[in-house]
Amino acid sequence: MTCLANFAGLFPGRQTPLRPVGPQALHIEHTLVLVFAITTIVYLIVMAVLTVGVVRARTKEPLPVPLTPDPSTERRASWAVGIALGITTLLLFIMLIDSFRTSHQTAVLAAQPAMKINVYGHMWWWEVEYPMDEEPYRMVRTANEIHIPVGAVVDIHGTSRDVIHSFWAPNIHGKKDLLPGYQNDLTLRVDEPGTWRGQCAEFCGLQHAHMAFDIVAQSRKDFDKWYVQQLTASAEPTTSEAAHGREVFLTHTCVMCHTVRGTSANSHVGPDLTHVASRSMIAAGTLKNNRGNLTGWVANAQSIKPGCRMPPNPMPASDLNDLITYLESLK
């Protein structure tokens, strides 16, 4: 992980393959660095030879008589070309074998027992399911935020509910397309606690730019706590505003698309909102989850993410206010 210490300044952040936090991204980074080193050195040598060649062969004459090739020079040049080609082939083989080795190393993780998570790509958000519990109705379902325990092997089963998307969290692993009609698996492990960002990498229409997710790697204890919390049904409103907000929620178009477990809202077109307040971002990584953003989003999502499936929701300010209060209570 230290071999790219010099790159650390240039590639900061939680969405780059050059700051690996899992074994696969680390292996890939090694290959990337090898390819970078070889190609850079070769490039510099070729450019140096070319420059020296041009400078030495340059003539000031306007257009000299075409040369008659000198056999001994031609023979020497043939040898040089042959040797250069031999070296090229050798270097290609080195990179090829290293590439195969890395492919193998990133695949071995899949042989270990793993925790399963289903990820479904939607236009333009990510549905996440934890089918760990035996009873299906107790399955955890969330959106755009994947919690995993640090050090655990996780098997992501990915597919799409509409068009092709691509699941990519570069600090952890390379990308995998989510295709309608196919299931693609991606096995990964995160060794460093933190929140790592991922983004859709296959063009999927209007809001391809706003289709991000977070992978939250936390200690086993924190993860279990989160998981148990997510299993519970939605919190009952404790204030009159929140109670009114729930009524607004259940009597407006919200229920056409969203689920809040513990209420009659039970549709799967949009993200499950049972614990929406526990998530750090809304609108697939577009906005921080705070009261102002949530209000703006509910009132008119189209001004934030034009073309998204969430319609504008005109309603009296007091209703909107209570609705947000209710949503914020869904920890």
Added chain:
Amino acid sequence: MSEQRAVMRLEPVLPEKEQARAAQLAEVWKEPPGFIGWFKAIHHTTIGKRFILTAFAFFLAAGLLAGAMRLQLAFPESHLMSPDLYNQIFTMHGSTMMFLFAVPMMFEALSVYLVPLMLGTRQIAFPRLNAYSYYLYLFGGLMLFAFFFVNSGPDRGWFAYVPLSGPDYGPGKRADIWAQLITFTEVSALCVAVEVVVTTFKLRAPGMSLNRIPIFVWGQVVTAFMVIFAMPGVVVASTMLLLDRTCGTQFFNPAVGGDVLLFQHLFWWFGHPEVYIIFIPGTVIVSTVLSTFCRRHMFGYLAVILSLIATGFIAFGLWVHHMFATGIPQMSESFFTAASMMIAIPTGTQIFCWIATITTGKVVLKTPMWWVLGFFFVFIIGGMTGIYVASVPVDLQVHDTYFIVAHFHYVLIGGAVFPLFAAFAYWFPKMTGRMMSEKLGLWSFWLFTIGFNVTFFPMHIVGLRGMPRRVYTYPAGAGWTVLNQIESLGYLFLFAGVAMFLVNVWRSLKRGELAGPNPWQAGGLEWAVPSPPPAYNFLNLPTVNGSEPLWDAAPDQPIVTGLKEDVREVLTTRILDAEPEGRDEMPAPSIWPFLAAVATTALFIGSIFRPIAVSIGAIPLGITLIAWFWPTREESERRRKQDIWQTE
């Protein structure tokens, strides 16, 4: 000694008898005059020039669209453009650059203009088909932009993956327009491919055996074969898409057993060779310019030709490296990794042969040579980043990020546009009779080269910082803003470089120094004819003694005599050794290819809206084709007599 010969051929002083012949040939081969005559023209230099101008106009249009994208991406979370408009613009940019600029310019335009001249013949094979292919291409491009201006431009990317472009997720007619643009340009490219192959194999000057064909022509022949094998893949894909959208077929609908990956396989079966269809003409321009400005035959002629052919074959074994992330089994991915790396070997061979040509030659640094040096500097970076893409694990990280945007612009602008500007500077005197300004040429070269690197180099970094492609905007805090702003700044230099080139063209057309037939003292046959070439190209059809015919000519190099000069007759030769075989009469100018193209256009555009348009449109198309091939009495009479003469 060669110089003497070159000079001797440079200024042919025509005796009176020759002048009379020239006048007669000019009369026989001339294009019809007047406004209607413009649509009847079929000579390859006329059509070639139209191809070049049209393709360059599309290059400028797509370049302006790129400017719009750079403006949008100069600021994070920018609301300058709606995502809908941005998606149309990036799709238009990609589709125009690939289908209306790169392939038509590098392959069709250059080969239509130059191949017959380089082979020493008077006309391209199937000249009416050639005119037809030009009009089809022009109409396809005009259709695309017409729909774009009424807010119906394709918006699914130049690759139009299903199901995003399918009936369920691609409302309106946008994806159908994309699919028909493909049909237009591919039919046009296929026509030209056939012409280039037949011209090269049947119409070469006597003595131009396979091992003396100019490298440029070899490259275009390899490209033509690649077009013939690759294009059907994308035509099938786009037609199946159109059928899914307009006729209710379900090729790509997974819900009823269709397959979304099928489209990708078909598309990339074409899409990867496409890159080499664009790049091979670039490499052979480099070879041609290098041998002239290094004042020697290309080092390793045979190795270079074999590399071109090898590239043509291997290019068909690479397509899956565009699909490494789709979940294809690891073993099969490994084959494609190996093939993708293997193609570096023929390309490397060419690069080493070029460097050997330079180091063993006498380098004359004129504008075309500067563009070739720029090509080395830029393209090899693109070649090196190609290794990242070939390696499955690394590709899984860089695929569909700005790293790829950087990679393929280094490959395509480096591998095609730099050589193209070299070609313009090199052949401009041939096409117009006037030299371009060296000073303005160098200005545009440096502005373009600096602008290119400022625009595209930071994309490598921003891609490795995690920025995906095809996003209409990006968050402010991701560390991408400054790099994007540098890229947008670089666009201004690119713009200035191209503008400088246009100024140069304009001024040179008016005030450029007169070029004469062979201003570079080059060895190719195209330099044996006056600049610009007369309608009959060659007064005396040449014979050939080497791969650089003017340099290799013997002092008493014979010429071809005995062709009829009161009709459009050309000499046909045998495939391997180009021994004279017979005479063939070329068709006369005709309005029918143009009208057939109009009928085809109506059919194609109609089929976007109603499937029945294919059946109805076939009627006018059939009529125009019958008229096109309707023989004249005199022509049939002449052909009959000639056939008798030949079999005697």
